[in-house]
Amino acid sequence: MFQRIAFIGIGLIGSSLAHIVRRDGLAGEIAVAARKQETLDAATRLGLADTVTTDPAEAAQGADIVFICTPLGAYEAVAKAIAPALKPGAIVTDVGSVKQSAIAAIKPHLPEGVHLVPGHPLAGTEHSGPESGFPELFEGRWHLLTPEDGTDPDAIAKVRAFWEKTGSKVEVMDPEHHDQVLAITSHLPHLIAYTIVDTATQLSTDLQKEVIEFSATGFRDFTRIAASDPVMWRDIFLTNREAVLEILGRFTEDLTAMQRMIRRGDGDGLEDVFSRTRAVRRSIIDAKQA
Amino acid sequence: MFQRIAFIGIGLIGSSLAHIVRRDGLAGEIAVAARKQETLDAATRLGLADTVTTDPAEAAQGADIVFICTPLGAYEAVAKAIAPALKPGAIVTDVGSVKQSAIAAIKPHLPEGVHLVPGHPLAGTEHSGPESGFPELFEGRWHLLTPEDGTDPDAIAKVRAFWEKTGSKVEVMDPEHHDQVLAITSHLPHLIAYTIVDTATQLSTDLQKEVIEFSATGFRDFTRIAASDPVMWRDIFLTNREAVLEILGRFTEDLTAMQRMIRRGDGDGLEDVFSRTRAVRRSIIDAKQA
Numbered sequence: 001m002f003q004r005i006a007f008i009g010i011g012l013i014g015s016s017l018a019h020i021v022r023r024d025g026l027a028g029e030i031a032v033a034a035r036k037q038e039t040l041d042a043a044t045r046l047g048l049a050d051t052v053t054t055d056p057a058e059a060a061q062g063a064d065i066v067f068i069c070t071p072l073g074a075y076e077a078v079a080k081a082i083a084p085a086l087k088p089g090a091i092v093t094d095v096g097s098v099k100q101s102a103i104a105a106i107k108p109h110l111p112e113g114v115h116l117v118p119g120h121p122l123a124g125t126e127h128s129g130p131e132s133g134f135p136e137l138f139e140g141r142w143h144l145l146t147p148e149d150g151t152d153p154d155a156i157a158k159v160r161a162f163w164e165k166t167g168s169k170v171e172v173m174d175p176e177h178h179d180q181v182l183a184i185t186s187h188l189p190h191l192i193a194y195t196i197v198d199t200a201t202q203l204s205t206d207l208q209k210e211v212i213e214f215s216a217t218g219f220r221d222f223t224r225i226a227a228s229d230p231v232m233w234r235d236i237f238l239t240n241r242e243a244v245l246e247i248l249g250r251f252t253e254d255l256t257a258m259q260r261m262i263r264r265g266d267g268d269g270l271e272d273v274f275s276r277t278r279a280v281r282r283s284i285i286d287a288k289q290a
Numbered sequence: 291m292f293q294r295i296a297f298i299g300i301g302l303i304g305s306s307l308a309h310i311v312r313r314d315g316l317a318g319e320i321a322v323a324a325r326k327q328e329t330l331d332a333a334t335r336l337g338l339a340d341t342v343t344t345d346p347a348e349a350a351q352g353a354d355i356v357f358i359c360t361p362l363g364a365y366e367a368v369a370k371a372i373a374p375a376l377k378p379g380a381i382v383t384d385v386g387s388v389k390q391s392a393i394a395a396i397k398p399h400l401p402e403g404v405h406l407v408p409g410h411p412l413a414g415t416e417h418s419g420p421e422s423g424f425p426e427l428f429e430g431r432w433h434l435l436t437p438e439d440g441t442d443p444d445a446i447a448k449v450r451a452f453w454e455k456t457g458s459k460v461e462v463m464d465p466e467h468h469d470q471v472l473a474i475t476s477h478l479p480h481l482i483a484y485t486i487v488d489t490a491t492q493l494s495t496d497l498q499k500e501v502i503e504f505s506a507t508g509f510r511d512f513t514r515i516a517a518s519d520p521v522m523w524r525d526i527f528l529t530n531r532e533a534v535l536e537i538l539g540r541f542t543e544d545l546t547a548m549q550r551m552i553r554r555g556d557g558d559g560l561e562d563v564f565s566r567t568r569a570v571r572r573s574i575i576d577a578k579q580a
Contacts (some may be wrong), residue, residue: 184497196482228426238557262481265528273484276491280513281487283516284513
């Protein structure tokens with residue numbers, strides 16, 4: 001599919017993709033760049049890289065496609081670093097969770113004749129690092145592509161074909177709309193999970209011990225979400241600030257209304273809300289995303 | 291183990307227990323009471339009942355142990371109804387998620403010589419009704435007993451032995467303390483999940499459709515929690531009001547601090563919180579509750 005493929009960053013997503021490239025022989029050569037030598041050593045040990053380097057430009061040199069798989073906060077530095085090394089006709093893509101800021105960080109630095117096809121796989125686990133990757137990660141999950149108008153259709157088709165090989169269902173979406181949808185489906189849920197788990201860490205030691213011991217269904221699910229990569233999530237909240245604050249405002253209003261119903265003993269009001277939300281679950285099961 | 295066992299209410303928990311009683315031959319006879327005839331028909335069809343009735347007193351008559359498995363809001367009416375039918379030495383237990391209010395609703399109505407041993411299994415799914423029960427529901431999960439001081443040790447031992455047969459790990463806890471711990475581990479997480487899913491239902495139709503279609507990890511988990519039984523959860527919030535409002539207040543403070551960090555672009559602050567919460571997940575994995 002590609003002669004030379006470059007991964008800048010080789011965490012959960014990058015390493016899972018590298019496993020697939022190896023499994024299906026999708027590239028003649030895999031070049032991997034990472035900031036830390038121990039990450040590169042792990043990638044080599046796992047057989048995920050033909051060449052490793054701490055210099056993104058060296059990995060991008062001569063690559064047909066470059067996957068930026070770093071936290072969003074590193075995008076601009078990566079784009080600046082790789083730009084002079086990119087060959088004409090090369091494709092640059094990414095896997096970041098916020099698309100407007102991804103485009104803003106990369107696009108201005110790319111030379112003419114290089115194609116930017118940003119993307120976001122709706123897949124992940126709470127684990128991070130090159131050892132956490134596995135080739136089945138994307139099976140049956142969405143991959144959202146957010147190319148700007150006027151992007152070369154051949155470049156889009158190549159990126160789509162690659163993601164279809166991972167088992168993803170691929171859809172094209174407007175970047176601004178993507179950021180709004182993800183603020184609700186992913187960013188706000190993570191913010192809330194982080195917050196509730198942090199609230200629990202501030203309890204007295206005795207209570208905290210029991211909270212951990214008796215972490216019944218609800219809390220246990222939240223701790224899994226709140227174990228996600230801290231730097232990746234820091235950057236998501238910093239780069240999708242507007243959309244997150246907007247939906248957080250709505251959530252806070254709704255939570256205040258719930259608080260008032262509890263305080264006033266409004267059982268009918270609570271039951272109404274709890275019945276409505278049950279229907280959403282059924283819709284998700286019908287959409288086969290459960 | 292018991293001659294006659296009565297279940298008042300035969301939803302997820304009651305029917306799962308009845309499956310176990312059948313499987314392990316823990317009682318000579320199972321009497322089931324429920325409010326709706328269709329529920330009783332289902333219990334009969336599933337082979338979970340020897341006798342069925344819409345009258346709780348009829349089911350409790352002559353029973354060695356009575357399991358109250360209704361929503362918390364029905365407890366007082368059930369206790370009043372069964373009290374005259376209870377034989378001396380009978381044990382009354384329950385499976386409700388709030389223990390102080392359970393005791394307050396049942397205790398005053400029981401005749402002398404009847405033993406109250408309240409309990410709460412930390413087990414469940416988002417499904418409800420007699421068809422949703424299965425005998426493995428309690429395996430490896432906690433069952434918390436909250437008997438008051440002075441309760442007959444033999445009665446406690448019998449209830450403990452019963453729950454150990456279900457595969458539960460049994461622990462005795464003070465009722466007030468139970469309600470505090472559960473407010474954090476279970477009630478607040480459910481309230482938040484209900485709220486965020488409800489926030490999503492109020493979005494524009496277009497956006498809502500996409501939220502359902504692209505319900506990535508975070509939101510999807512919340513919809514599962516928010517599909518739990520509406521009446522059961524209404525009663526939990528009404529009966530554990532004080533503890534829920536107390537922890538909700540702390541959570542809201544913490545969420546406001548997060549909101550401020552996002553608005554101000556305080557990346558270090560966010561990363562600190564997200565790193566702290568990761569450690570809680572590790573504690574839960576170490577406690578083998580993950």
